[in-house]
Amino acid sequence: MSPLFVIGLLATAALLLSGCQPKLQTGSAERPSFAPLGTHAVKYNFMPEKPNADEGEKIYQARCAVCHGADGHGEGPMAKTLVAPHKNPLTDTFALFRAHLEQPSLPSRPARFNNLDQMRLNSPFALYETIYRGRPHTAMPGFGHPSYGANDAGPPRLHTEETWNVLFWEWSRATTKAKLDAGQRIYEAQCASCHGLAGDGKGPKSDEIRQKIWTWGRGVGPGIFTDRDWMAYRKPVDLYQAVAQGVQRRGLKLMDPYAEKLSSGEMWSVVDYIWTFVYTPPADRR
Ligand code: HEC
Ligand code: HEC
Incomplete structure (x- = not known):
């Protein structure tokens, strides 16, 4: 094949493919970009006044202790059985080449709230986010927005105030x-x-x-x-x-x-x- 013919072929292919580009949708019909965000705007004082860790402990013992342990040391009755869905270095590597192996998922270890190295690097807001959304590819479920994590549909399982109360009980495990x-x-x-x-x-x-x-x-x-x-x-x-x-x-x-x-x-x-x-x-x- 002559080089000229190959170049011509490539140019034609490129032209044809350029017709397949997805159309970019900028802005949406329902909400013009200049409309105010309304209820989506973050309220001033996102964190309520003085969350109460004793109140938080009640929620904690009812909903978190199964995994995180009654004392927050990460050794609840379910802890040993938890797995991180779709997490396995071997299958991840093969997936890069579109080969999907069946392998068991790796274990997922609940956080230990008495672990100072971890807790001193956490802000209360970081804990809030984790509890609200859950953590993808770990066993940590989302308790906030109905469409996040394991919490598919239905009302949120914890309200804002409950979330702040429970996270400060966890926070208090890192001190004495x-x-x-x-x-x-x-x-x-x-x-x-x-x-x-x-x-x-x-x-x-x-x-x-x-x-x-x-x-x-x-x-x-x-x-x-x-x-x-x-x-x-x-x-x-x-x-x-x-x-x-x-x-x-x-x-x-x-x-x-x-x-x-x-x-x-x-x-x-x-x-x-x-x-x-x-x-x-x-x-x-x-
Ligand atoms: C089904 C088991 C399970 C339940 C129930 C659960 N967690 Fe977790 N949680 C985990 C796991 C596993 C992790 C560790 C995630 C990771 O590997 O990053 C975690 C991590 C966290 C973290 C992140 C800590 C950090 O250092 O970033 C917070 C905060 C947390 N959980 C709070 C809660 C609260 C509050 C509840 C109850 C309302 C709760 N969890 C219920 C399994 C659970
Ligand atoms: C002479 C007055 C004074 C004393 C005494 C003092 N601070 Fe401060 N501190 C300040 C000022 C002023 C700031 C800065 C506020 C700013 O950046 O707007 C500050 C800031 C801070 C910050 C926040 C710094 C940041 O920007 O992240 C911390 C934490 C803090 N001080 C802790 C302490 C502690 C703990 C002590 C006692 C061991 C102490 N301070 C004693 C005046 C003082």
Whole structure:
């Protein structure tokens, strides 16, 4: 075959194939793109005021303990039998080549809420999302939106408030009463002068800070631990890092680093304590 003929053939094929491109649909007929989102918009204060971990525990024992264990250590009666649907490295590799093997799914291990390495990297909102949607390719079902996860159709199995209550019970498994008490002592002695006894940023030194930081005056933003929108998206490691390294902004020294003054254990207890400004810890942690 002459090269010219091959090129001609390819060009014709390309032309023919270009006719098969899918049409792009931009915008939808029912809702013009300029229409406001209405009820889809996220409400201010997504997280309710002071979720209650004791209330959460009731839900937890009824709906989560079968997998996560009564104490949250990941060893519920169902834990050993759980599998991750469609999860197997061997079948996944073959699927790349369109060969679908039949192999057993791999086990799926429920999260352990006393696992500090995991919990300190989680924000409350990350837990919220997991509970709401479930986690694809694991045994974790969705409890929120009716169309997510194992929760096909029907009303949500947990409402927003129940979800926040239950997630803060899980949250409380990563600390102890002794740590919260130690954290409170340190906080009241060393932090409350600025951040306020109630965590609301209204300590005796706050007037001075208010002149430097606009949000401090409005009672929202970093360092105001009753700002639940801010707290919902923070991870314990973020707070820890700020305490250890101090806070500076635009050359302005706002807070001293505490890494030299406090041990890492002390800094973790104060971080654990700070979360109690946004949730009510359960009876066994108070
Ligand atoms: C059928 C068993 C099962 C039930 C019931 C269940 N879970 Fe899970 N859950 C899992 C598994 C398995 C994982 C681990 C997923 C993974 O591997 O990432 C998990 C993970 C999670 C995580 C993620 C933790 C992290 O570190 O990211 C949260 C939060 C969670 N579950 C909360 C709940 C809550 C709250 C309930 C009850 C309302 C519940 N789960 C009920 C099996 C279950
Ligand atoms: C001299 C006043 C002062 C003292 C004392 C103080 N802080 Fe702060 N802290 C601030 C200011 C100011 C900010 C910054 C607020 C901002 O960024 O808008 C801040 C921010 C923070 C933040 C959030 C940082 C971020 O942006 O992520 C944490 C967490 C924090 N402080 C914890 C503590 C702890 C714990 C103590 C006691 C061990 C303490 N602070 C003592 C003034 C203080």
